Each structure stands twice: as structure tokens, then as C-alpha cells.
Amino acid sequence: MASDSSFDIVSKIDRQEAENALNQARKEVEQRYDFKGTGASIEWSGDSVLIKANSEERAKAVLDVFQSKVIKRGISLKSLDSADPVASGKEYRIVTTLKEGISSEDAKKVSKLIRDEGPKSVKSQIQGDELRVQSKSRDDLQEVQRMLKAADLDVDLQFINYR
Template sequence: MRAGTLTRSGVVRFPILARMARPSGATSHAGGDRQASARLPRMADSSFDIVSKVDHQEADNALNQARKEVEQRYDFKGTGASIEWSGDAILIKANTEERAKAVLDVFQTKLIKRGISLKSLETGEPVAGGKEYRITSTLKDGISQENAKKIGKIIRDEGPKSVKSQIQGDELRVQSKSRDDLQEVQRLLKAADLDVDLQFVNYR
């Protein structure tokens, strides 16, 4: 028991305990929580880029393999069949349309084995010239504006609402606070009927 003070009249008086003062600048628990929350940084968006790139070294390897096979196969003997680079294009020649298409088939098979999608190969129709047929193909690098708009529309109309996309040249940037929603966009685009080979890169 706290000691009191004896007065002259014999009465013992006990001092009133002072309420402990709150330290200067202190706030209530609720107020402190609000201030702490305000100081927390906002969760940054996660993102990835949608690109369409061709490994040109692998494409060159596929062409070289196709050329060797065409030179060695008996059914191409005497047909004038060949495949070679013509600038940035692939030029196929043969003395019949059927043989020219057969060379193209060999090249396409080599591309697939090298991990290059046939969506990246744009091929023209066989063209007759003199005694030979020619087929010209090109490799598509980058996403065209038309396809970029299609991709953006799919994301906007069918993807999670938290996801935003933006066309950046021949690529698209996709952002969301939810990584699960970004994964959903990838599943959505893989299942879409697009004539372009897509890769998802630069995860952040």
C-alpha cells in the first residue's frame, strides 16, 4: 500500500495518482494503423512482353539441312530442285510445281525440328518462269499492327479486368497486380486462333 502523509489533525492523506500522460506525438492504435498503412508502398504491377521473334541462326541451320537433304535424295535428282537464301527471303526452285512444293515441305519439317513455328514462315504461291517453278518465303519478325490490335482486343474483351495491355512498336506490354491474371492471359492467347507465333518474355 502506498504511504500517505500524516496531517496535523492526525488524518492520513493519500496522494491522488496522476493519470499517465501520453507521450508527445503519440496517436491512438487505430490512428497509428492508418498512418502506417499510408506509409506502405503500393504494390507494383507485374508485367511481361508479348513478342514474335525468329531465331535466325536456327532458321539458317534448318535451310542448310534442307539443302543437304534435297541434294542427296533420289527423288530430287534431275529436277533442278534447290533451296537458298535470296537476301532475307528463302528461294525454292524446281522444274515442276510438285517438286518445288516437296522442297518446301522438307524445309518446313526442318524448321519445326529447330523449334521454329510455321506461323513465322510466310510463303507465296508457286510462280512459273521458263522451265522452272519458284516459291519465295520470308520469315516474319515482330507483331504487325493488325495482329497487335487483335491481341489487345482479345485481352480487353476476354481477359481478366485487372489486366492492361499497350502496343509498343512490334510488341505488347501486359500489366496487372495479379500474376495469376497474367498467367490467364497467356493461356487465353495460346488458345486463340492467331496467325502469328507469340512468345512471352521479360517478366517483371
């Protein structure tokens, strides 16, 4: 009797890579000539990243530097959630949060996509901030992975615990 095969769908960020990307962005901002004297900075603020500059354009440029470093470190931009620049006094701030886990809304979208477009033998269930996908056929599970990679979702998905 064949047992069910399964894998989990998660959305996680390697914290060390995020830390490295922030440090690289900070070094570049400190060294670049066009950021001299603009009060441009980037730093951790709890679990989010705080970007400061004296103009909206400079703040967006610092965000662009950070995003390029994040991409080079292998983190998807779908994992970043950047707010619009906010003026506080003479300073503009952008707060960028790192999204981890799959929200229940996104989990329902992924589950519906698997149910509607995936092979019929595949079952998915939501378990907190991740999804478990099961099937008797490993080929069907691989088909689901291909389908989810091709789908344009708002979440960066990883597939783990393939059994």
C-alpha cells in the same frame, strides 16, 4: 504498395535455327533420289528463302522438306509466309519469308482479345512491333498467357521480360 507486374508479347525467330533448318533442307534435297536431275534447290535470297525446281510439284516437295526441318528446329510454321509457286521460263520458284514482329493489325487483335476475354485488371499497350501487358496480379498475367496460347492466332507469340 504493390507495383504492377508486366510481360512483353513478341514474335521473333532464332536466325541461327532458321539457318540450320535451311542447311539441313539443302543437304536433304541434294541427296534425295527423287530430286536428282530436277534442278531442285533451296537458298537464302536476302531475308527470304528461295526454292527452285523444274516442276510445281517438286518445288512444293522442297518446301515441304524445309517446313519439316523448321518444325524440328523449334520454329513455328506461323512464322513462315510462303507464296504460291511462280513459273519463270522452265523453272518454278517459291519465295518464303520469315515473319518477325507483330504487325499493327495483329497487335490490335491480340489487344482486343485481352480486353474482351481477359481479366479486367489487365491492361495492354502496343509498343512498336510488340505488346506490353500489365496488371497488379501475377495470376491475371498468367491467365492472359494461357488464354493467348489457347487462342488460334495467325502469329507465333512468345512471352518475355516477365517482371
